[in-house]
Amino acid sequence: MKKKIIFSGIQPTGLLTIGNYIGALSQWKKLQKKYFCIYCIADLHALTIFQKKNMLSNNILDVLSICLASGINPKKSIIFIQSHVPQHTQLNWILNCFTNFGAIRRMTQFKEKIYLNKNINVGLFNYPILMAADILLYQTYKIPVGKDQIQHIELVRDIANRFNNIYGKKIFTIPKKKLHENYGSCIMSLLSPIKKMSKSDNNKNNIITLFDNDLTIRKKIQYAITDSDNPPNIKFDLKNKPGISNLLIILSNITEISIQKLECNFNNKNYYDLKEFVINNLCLFLNKLRKKFFFYRQNEILLKSIIIDGAQKAEKYAKITLEKVYNTIGLDI
Numbered sequence: 001m002k003k004k005i006i007f008s009g010i011q012p013t014g015l016l017t018i019g020n021y022i023g024a025l026s027q028w029k030k031l032q033k034k035y036f037c038i039y040c041i042a043d044l045h046a047l048t049i050f051q052k053k054n055m056l057s058n059n060i061l062d063v064l065s066i067c068l069a070s071g072i073n074p075k076k077s078i079i080f081i082q083s084h085v086p087q088h089t090q091l092n093w094i095l096n097c098f099t100n101f102g103a104i105r106r107m108t109q110f111k112e113k114i115y116l117n118k119n120i121n122v123g124l125f126n127y128p129i130l131m132a133a134d135i136l137l138y139q140t141y142k143i144p145v146g147k148d149q150i151q152h153i154e155l156v157r158d159i160a161n162r163f164n165n166i167y168g169k170k171i172f173t174i175p176k177k178k179l180h181e182n183y184g185s186c187i188m189s190l191l192s193p194i195k196k197m198s199k200s201d202n203n204k205n206n207i208i209t210l211f212d213n214d215l216t217i218r219k220k221i222q223y224a225i226t227d228s229d230n231p232p233n234i235k236f237d238l239k240n241k242p243g244i245s246n247l248l249i250i251l252s253n254i255t256e257i258s259i260q261k262l263e264c265n266f267n268n269k270n271y272y273d274l275k276e277f278v279i280n281n282l283c284l285f286l287n288k289l290r291k292k293f294f295f296y297r298q299n300e301i302l303l304k305s306i307i308i309d310g311a312q313k314a315e316k317y318a319k320i321t322l323e324k325v326y327n328t329i330g331l332d333i
């Protein structure tokens, strides 16, 4: 039987966080067993924030190397760079013309980003429509995403349904979201565990990047907010104990020990014990990941060949959908 298609993307906008790893990359690896996976480094999306030339090209190679180190296998899956497949921007324009202005104005991420950004460009507004083009080009069945992307996926479904209904044909597969199975869809910030951990956070004590050294990890976890329960109570409770729950989620995902088991192991222990365990396991985990990262990152010839191969494979699929769209709307002469 033909495998169903998974599509997901990641922006090369800086050092990835443990949130990006747990919410996206670790899932991407697992999904390769059951699905045909297409993964994209979303460099065009990254341009919605000003990027310095050398930084951007370095970040692209860094993110590709991290993907490979995380277990994305380019022999099983397609991994490619968004700007190398021109059909993304071509379909993007067409979908712009099928998207309601009001619907985009309602996007929460846009509203949040315009408060944080001095550079409020049209690309920032258009971001979810380019994302729609990314997903719909590959007739995607499911999209593994973090909770922050749920509203965007709903919009993609609306755009696809609208297009299909106007022309009375199933041009696009209507994709579904796939959330993380072990609470990893939203890793929270360390000092404020009610907001998402984000790589662009100005306060770097809020985030663990995949490149933080042991000492930095120790400091950041030591400062991480827990609560003042007395006696200390290591229980998973997202509503009342967001800081402790966030640490348990991170721990469970990097050790593959279930949250229930961790709760049992830390019964009657204090927050210092929990934090020490988190620190030791994070250091161990990230050191191993980085070793694999450096193996790929130092081999630019290999990276470049993966990039070329990925773009060729992705373009083959993207062309089929774009041609269907052109034929459907009358751009086929």
Ligand code: AQP
Pocket (backbone or CB within 6 Å): 008, 009, 010, 011, 012, 013, 017, 019, 020, 021, 022, 023, 024, 042, 144, 145, 146, 147, 148, 149, 184, 185, 186, 187, 188, 196, 197, 198, 199, 200, 201
């Ligand atoms: N905190 C998180 N917990 C779980 N998943 C997360 N993701 C991001 N943050 C978390 C997931 O990572 C994938 C790639 O994200 P992205 O880099 O394309 O954009 P993003 O969601 O905007 O990630 P950041 O870290 O917040 O980046 P900046 O700060 O540049 O905007 C997505 O699947 C996302 O859900």
